[in-house]
Amino acid sequence: MATTPVAEYEIDFLFRTQRLLSEGLFVATYKYALLMAIADLAIKHGSDSGDQLTLKVTEIAEEMARIYWRQVKPFGIASDVLRQNAGRQAAIIQLLENASQHHTGSIEQLKKDGSWQRCKSKITTVVHTMPLWKIQRVGGVVDDFLYPQTNSSKEIVLRPGVAYCLRKYYSMIRNMIEGAWILHIRRLNTHVLGEVVDLQEFLFGSERSAMSEVQPFFMELQKGKCFYCGKAISASSKGHVDHFIPWSRYPADLGHNLVLADAACNSAKTDLLAAEAHLERWVRRNLSHSKTLNKYFNSHKIAHDDNCTTGVARWAYAGTAKANGPTWIRGKSIERLSGRWQALLDAR
Numbered sequence: 323m324a325t326t327p328v329a330e331y332e333i334d335f336l337f338r339t340q341r342l343l344s345e346g347l348f349v350a351t352y353k354y355a356l357l358m359a360i361a362d363l364a365i366k367h368g369s370d371s372g373d374q375l376t377l378k379v380t381e382i383a384e385e386m387a388r389i390y391w392r393q394v395k396p397f398g399i400a401s402d403v404l405r406q407n408a409g410r411q412a413a414i415i416q417l418l419e420n421a422s423q424h425h426t427g428s429i430e431q432l433k434k435d436g437s438w439q440r441c442k443s444k445i446t447t448v449v450h451t452m453p454l455w456k457i458q459r460v461g462g463v464v465d466d467f468l469y470p471q472t473n474s475s476k477e478i479v480l481r482p483g484v485a486y487c488l489r490k491y492y493s494m495i496r497n498m499i500e501g502a503w504i505l506h507i508r509r510l511n512t513h514v515l516g517e518v519v520d521l522q523e524f525l526f527g528s529e530r531s532a533m534s535e536v537q538p539f540f541m542e543l544q545k546g547k548c549f550y551c552g553k554a555i556s557a558s559s560k561g562h563v564d565h566f567i568p569w570s571r572y573p574a575d576l577g578h579n580l581v582l583a584d585a586a587c588n589s590a591k592t593d594l595l596a597a598e599a600h601l602e603r604w605v606r607r608n609l610s611h612s613k614t615l616n617k618y619f620n621s622h623k624i625a626h627d628d629n630c631t632t633g634v635a636r637w638a639y640a641g642t643a644k645a646n647g648p649t650w651i652r653g654k655s656i657e658r659l660s661g662r663w664q665a666l667l668d669a670r
């Protein structure tokens with residue numbers, strides 16, 4: 323069993339990641355999507371043990387497709403898809419753009435289509451030939467601190483400590499990637515971009531449309547009551563679809579992470595994790611309604627993976643526990659974690 327990294331290693335890791343983002347020579351935006359995909363997979367499949375982590379190239383390609391999917395929508399009044407490459411449009415964007423002409427909805431919808439396997443295997447080839455074995459080359463020198471430079475077309479193996487750091491500094495690393503990506507997009511798209519547009523929201527914001535769509539389902543599942551306080555949600559307000567693990571912690575609309583809350587609880591909870599009493603109810607809901615939830619998510623093409631969602635929750639609560647951070651009960655009341663969260667999530 324690997325030991326967790328020492329502080330010097332962590333600082334060095336952040337420094338090298340930053341250097342890779344600012345200095346690595348790239349004409350396309352692949353390196354940002356690749357790094358973001360690896361960080362997301364470290365949350366979903368990694369642990370805090372400090373161990374190495376094997377990731378399949380197909381898995382990485384699928385995650386990159388998910389990240390790029392929202393970006394192939396036409397942007398602004400020019401109604402063009404933003405350029406993600408200095409020359410011709412980036413190949414992955416082209417592939418997804420073609421696919422999106424037949425599937426205007428979510429990427430889950432595309433994944434159900436027969437053409438997805440072909441699309442995915444083409445994206446996998448691009449990932450393998452383009453960023454995967456080039457990203458760690460900075461200033462002509464290979465600095466393979468993330469994963470050994472094997473040139474494999476099947477998998478990469480994150481070095482011991484890498485998944486640990488990606489999980490520990492996820493928010494910081496994600497902000498670093500988003501910032502660098504936005505700068506690059508601005509440079510590539512000066513012809514369509516004014517200074518006023520909220521590029522961050524366009525590129526990385528949440529899928530609000532999909533959110534309101536699930537509202538009636540959760541209204542029925544929760545018998546018209548707020549998930550947190552149990553009070554009836556008025557028919558006129560309809561309630562708010564809330565990310566149980568806050569969006570700001572981990573931006574993914576995985577079905578099991580969604581609950582319906584009244585306006586008061588939704589705005590009071592802000593970006594805090596919910597207290598253990600809420601966590602217990604959430605775990606129980608996902609267990610006891612698992613059939614209903616899966617059936618609904620499948621038929622409405624909503625991304626879902628109960629194990630992944632539990633993994634994300636375990637990571638989020640572990641982070642707050644380590645920092646002895648506050649969790650939200652109701653109104654302005656907060657409390658610290660007792661440690662019970664661990665048993666609740668391990669019972670899954």
Ligand SMILES: [Zn+2]
Binds near residue numbers: 548588
């Ligand atoms: Zn409430």
